[in-house]
Amino acid sequence: MRYSLASVLLNAVSGQSRWSPAWRSPEPAAHYDVVIVGGGGHGLATAHYLAKHHNVGRIAVLEKGYVGSGNVGRNTTIIRSNYLLPGNTAFYELSLKLWEGLEQDINFNAMVSQRGVLNLCHTDGQRDAYVRRGNAMRLNGVDAELLDADQVRAFVPFFNFDNARFPIKGGLLQKRGGTVRHDAVAWGYARAADRRGVDIIQHCEVTGLRIDKGVVTGVETTKGFIGAGKVALAGAGHSSRLAAMAGMRLPIESHVLQAFVSEALKPMIDTVVTFGAGHFYVSQSDKGGLVFGGDIDGYNSYAQRGNLPVVEDVMESAMALWPALGRVRLLRSWGGVMDMSMDGSPIIDKMPVDNLYLNAGWCYGGFKATPGSGFCFAHLIATDQPHAVADRLRLDRFAHGALIDEKGVGAQPNLH
Amino acid sequence: MRLPCPYCGERDSREFTYRGDATLTRPAVESEMADYVYQRDNPLGWHKEYWLHTVCRTWLAVERDTRTHALGPVSIARCERVGS
């Protein structure tokens, strides 16, 4: 059923009895034209755009857990396109534009909220870097505003502006940035793809790739062998495991990132803010919880939980910026396994095995990329050509030195 | 997480700096350099990795399970390199 005012009213007068499941739960067919491995945001978005824009035949998404169990349901929901380097700027801007029309496209309320993203700066050097970034964004047609200290104070008056060690000197604001309800993104894309005939198969883990003379022909799964014309990998934190099934290594390490939610509070902050002098960023959900996070734990991990030093570090940073949080109680914390690439930027490319495609390396910032990633990955799978805005996100850029290293820290994933 | 330094005993992980995969060997030929710098096994399970004990400046080679953070053998990286 299409969601609309009419469908709400119809169900209101019929005891909410006319709703149907948001998507089917089919048994896998013996063969699909395209099999997408990983039912996270990227895999589901890819399925939606493949089915909507490209005529590729039958499509399945195979998910080892349930839809939304991976990072798509674990992130802190921030979207933005404030990137500096060619290769990233246009790609993330396409993604932000797709967010702006997403709910109409997939007929699902994802609570896209363009409440702004403000990056605070605390030193002259940091401000110079933000001036440069803001200028790069504006040259690429992306919105960016530099705020001075007084403008920041007017925008978010409740921070500690008297901190002698970390004075707030200003900030870079992207007003079109904001937050999106992450679960709704997974569910909305799943439902939209299903309505276009995509089979979403949950609790179906891919355990091997069948490769015949350099061509992938299907996947071994916990539900048996499934033949495939093309196989597209979108396993996020588990990408290296999937590549290993094709005998390959990737320029990726898996690291855990934690997130935190406080008890529900009255409205305290109506935007997204990142602290520039420590690892802390914060927004507030519509339920009232403060949603915040910091840096990755810093060593290889496939554990979907983090350790205490980062918890302490995040809380200390929070107190430095926003002392009013001192008496707020923490409600929950959790972790997700990040596919940290060696230059901090993602990969959307063909693999050296024919008909095998890779979408990986999203680090801690792949949620905002979900629509753009799905859109460009679908284009690549259907046409065998990279989409124009994603043509630098190549797997071979590491060997050729064409890195996209926003932070300039080199091949150290725990520093990106 | 606590790591055992052979010199200092078991210490909080905050005293250590992570330095990544300890199984890589710098290649002699240029053509293998990109693989050495960028490609990783990234195993689910046991991982041999370097940790620098920032307090006493000793590099350790630690085996750790990336699923549970359980520790296996810990050795002084320098001795291991010389010995091998």
Ligand SMILES: Cc1cc2nc3c(=O)[nH]c(=O)nc-3n(C[C@H](O)[C@H](O)[C@H](O)COP(=O)(O)OP(=O)(O)OC[C@H]3O[C@@H](n4cnc5c(N)ncnc54)[C@H](O)[C@@H]3O)c2cc1C
């Ligand atoms: C705590 C935290 C905070 C974050 N905050 C932000 C943020 O504010 N903004 C932002 O842009 N990004 C953020 N991110 C990053 C973002 O969530 C990820 O980059 C993004 O979700 C990854 O893409 P995905 O949604 O497809 O991943 P996932 O949802 O993890 O999807 C991958 C799926 O593949 C499945 N899978 C893996 N192996 C197999 C297999 N063998 N067979 C079948 N299925 C398999 C997994 O079960 C999983 O469901 C955050 C991440 C975390 C953990």
Ligand SMILES: [Zn+2]
């Ligand atoms: Zn020591």
